Amino acid sequence: MNNIVSKILIVANLVFSLCFMCFAGAVFTFQDGWRDKANKTQEQLTSANGQVSQLLGDKELLTTKHAKEFGDEKARANKAEAKVNGLDLNLKQAIGNLTNAEKERDKHLVDLQVAQQEMQARQTETNDARAEIKRLRDQNNEAIAVRRGLEDENLEMEGAIAEAGTREVQFLKEITHLNELLRLNKIDPRDPVIGPVPKVVEMVDGFVVESRKNSSRSAELVQISVGSDDGVFKHMKMTVYRDSNFLATIQITEVYPDKAVGLVIEETRSGTIERRDNVTTKF
């Protein structure tokens, strides 16, 4: 029995010894790689520590900087907040002012509408007044034309009155002269006139407007340019001449205010009567 246990123990001792030798050899074989790896790891760790330290320094700097910036920004924020509060107040005031301005605007719009209606009414009145003015101007122009016509008539009347006054004076002188002649001839001017009295023939000059014979060509009628306004009267005798040559004597048969017609007395004819020949009462 002891031999069997001893043998088992010897074999176990052999196995574990061989395992120990193998593990020790493996450790000896791979220790360089493990060392290099450990050194690299150590270097990496050192580098990481340095980076960590640098980063910590940077962090401190950044923390300080950020703290300062934070303070500045906080101060700016406070200023901005105060400014915003001020602006908010201003905005509220502006909104209030805007509301008041809108009320004023509405009021002014209402006033404007009233003013526009008033303006339209005024425009209508103005148009009516213009039409009335135009009508009155037309009436005024017509009245001016009528007044000018009346003034012309008045001037003509005044001229006629002046001429009548002049003729009256002449007539008075002639009457005085005739009365003196009558007295010199021992005739009383107050004696009554017995028998027909021939009309006074005044000096009248005109010209032949047209000369025409009757259908039987036995008589010739002459139209002259003077009439009753010039002192021509019916049965009056007038002389027709050209230059200084006597042509014929005519007897007036028709008298108009501005023209007259005379019959040629054939016994006195010494030439042919043509247009523009002269006519006179005293040749």
Place this chain on the structure above:
Amino acid sequence: MSQQSSDPTIYDGLMFVSLGAVIVGIVFLIMSLDGYGWSAGAG
């Protein structure tokens, strides 16, 4: 007392082989420790 044989057996040889393996292992460990600056005198 029984008479014991004095001839070495296979198990004696195995014992020597185990001893050699342990020694070789110890040598490997010492050499490995030298790589980390360890010396036998300094302990």
